[in-house]
Amino acid sequence: MIFDNKQTVYEDLSAFFNGYEGGFVLYDLQEKQYNIYNKDKSTLRVSPDSTYKLYSALFALESKVITRIDNSMKWNGNSYPYQGWNQSQNLFTHLKIR
Structure with a gap:
């Protein structure tokens, strides 16, 4: 820029x-x-890595796409490069993993 x-x-x-x-x-x-x-x-372009997770979670909560109670996502069984991805997730586990 x-x-x-x-x-x-x-x-x-x-x-x-x-x-x-x-x-x-x-x-x-x-x-x-x-x-x-x-x-x-x-002005250096870099990958956002996981910095966007918090905002994504807040937007999803605010728009009621998810709630504190209903926020789980079932693992599809595919093998991913990070062990933490190879499991079902919820809002709290998602924010912890890479």
């Missing part, structure tokens, strides 16, 4: 990343600008 300098404010948020490498991007709707810490890390 290329950030237009007219809409971009670079901030030093290193105190919040003490000991960690990372980046941060926030779009301010009122100011119509991006607030960015660590441009290189903020």
